[in-house]
Amino acid sequence: MAAAAESGDAGTDADAGRWLPPHSPSGLVLQTVEMHTGGEPLRIIPRLEAAEEAAAVGGLSLLSLRREVAATQDHVRQALMHEPRGHGGMYGAVVVRGGAAADGAHLAALFLHGAGYSAMCGHAVMALGRFALDYGLVAAPSCPETAVHLRCPCGPVTAFVPWDGRRSGNPVRFHSVPAFAVTTDLAINVPGYGKVVVDIGYGGTFYAFLSAEQLGLDVCSSETRDLVNAASAVTEAVKKQFKLHHPESKDLAFLYGTILTDGKDAFSEEPTTNICVFGDEQVDRSPTGSGVTARIALQYHKGLIQLNQTRTFRSSTTGSLFTGKAVKEAKLSDYNAVVVEVSGEAFYIGTATFTVEEEDPLKYGFFFK
Numbered sequence: 001m002a003a004a005a006e007s008g009d010a011g012t013d014a015d016a017g018r019w020l021p022p023h024s025p026s027g028l029v030l031q032t033v034e035m036h037t038g039g040e041p042l043r044i045i046p047r048l049e050a051a052e053e054a055a056a057v058g059g060l061s062l063l064s065l066r067r068e069v070a071a072t073q074d075h076v077r078q079a080l081m082h083e084p085r086g087h088g089g090m091y092g093a094v095v096v097r098g099g100a101a102a103d104g105a106h107l108a109a110l111f112l113h114g115a116g117y118s119a120m121c122g123h124a125v126m127a128l129g130r131f132a133l134d135y136g137l138v139a140a141p142s143c144p145e146t147a148v149h150l151r152c153p154c155g156p157v158t159a160f161v162p163w164d165g166r167r168s169g170n171p172v173r174f175h176s177v178p179a180f181a182v183t184t185d186l187a188i189n190v191p192g193y194g195k196v197v198v199d200i201g202y203g204g205t206f207y208a209f210l211s212a213e214q215l216g217l218d219v220c221s222s223e224t225r226d227l228v229n230a231a232s233a234v235t236e237a238v239k240k241q242f243k244l245h246h247p248e249s250k251d252l253a254f255l256y257g258t259i260l261t262d263g264k265d266a267f268s269e270e271p272t273t274n275i276c277v278f279g280d281e282q283v284d285r286s287p288t289g290s291g292v293t294a295r296i297a298l299q300y301h302k303g304l305i306q307l308n309q310t311r312t313f314r315s316s317t318t319g320s321l322f323t324g325k326a327v328k329e330a331k332l333s334d335y336n337a338v339v340v341e342v343s344g345e346a347f348y349i350g351t352a353t354f355t356v357e358e359e360d361p362l363k364y365g366f367f368f369k
């Protein structure tokens with residue numbers, strides 16, 4: 001098992017297969033497992049001592065742990081997400097194995113991106129499902145598929161992962177927390193673009209959805225920069241003009257981003273294309289697992305899709321595909337909701353060890369966009 005640790009060893013460490021450059025004796029040494037799902041990176045931090053220690057404190061919920069890590073360990077997020085170790089599209093997950101935060105699950109996960117911490121991340125759940133099996137976090141995986149129980153900030157999520165007895169495979173599918181339509185056909189004034197009509201859906205986190213056409217753009221052929229600017233303007237406008245509420249926690253009541261679509265919401269066997277712009281103008285390279293979840297909930301709410309009708313979602317950035325379907329009706333507090341199954345492919349791309357030097361003025365990276 002790869003481990004991330006706060007190392008006390010100084011200088012070069014060249015013992016038994018481990019080689020480190022000069023680094024700060026009191027600084028970070030972070031080992032990661034690198035994956036991608038549909039092109040969207042996932043930098044997994046398998047062990048962050050401070051998070052494990054905080055999680056060991058009885059009664060600490062994962063949302064409280066998220067607050068604690070944000071308050072005390074944000075330099076880790078910055079070091080690993082931002083340049084020069086990361087880049088503008090980097091995404092990460094801190095794995096927490098023990099303690100109250102995992103709450104009986106195989107693992108808990110905190111999701112990291114360039115601007116902060118999210119509540120749900122579907123592409124990460126698919127990658128973490130494979131990781132949990134291959135790195136021994138599930139005691140007795142079963143063939144041909146194992147259910148991996150994850151605790152995410154939004155709640156419990158289950159990934160179903162192919163397992164051949166030796167290694168995990170694809171496709172990985174997951175069932176998230178109940179997803180629901182918050183509002184549909186909401187008129188919003190977007191400075192610089194005029195009046196548009198958006199839907200807002202929840203798939204473990206909240207997104208605004210609208211066709212790119214309403215902004216004078218084409219999700220398949222417009223410049224990504226133009227799509228990002230427009231989606232970001234919509235996010236800002238929705239934040240100002242609509243108050244979100246989450247029935248369980250105000251920590252979850254935030255708009256994560258805007259998803260521009262090709263407008264093809266009516267059921268079809270053909271893929272529908274979208275681009276998700278979240279956090280601080282960050283672009284998802286995948287079709288966005290939590291976005292697919294929320295969009296299926298909206299389509300179900302509008303009567304455009306039936307239970308167990310599968311739709312295919314394509315990322316306009318990489319062309320990668322996820323599928324999604326509503327598998328059963330559910331309730332989240334007073335909301336009529338659905339459990340959505342999302343499926344995609346996650347792959348390992350390597351491992352890394354990151355160090356810092358104390359005197360490096362950019363030791364925790366820089367955010368450049």
Ligand SMILES: O=C(O)[C@H]1NCC[C@@H]1O
Pocket residue numbers: 040091118120121122123124278284286287288289290291
């Ligand atoms: O697949 C997802 O749900 C995510 N990918 C990056 C942004 C979202 O968290």
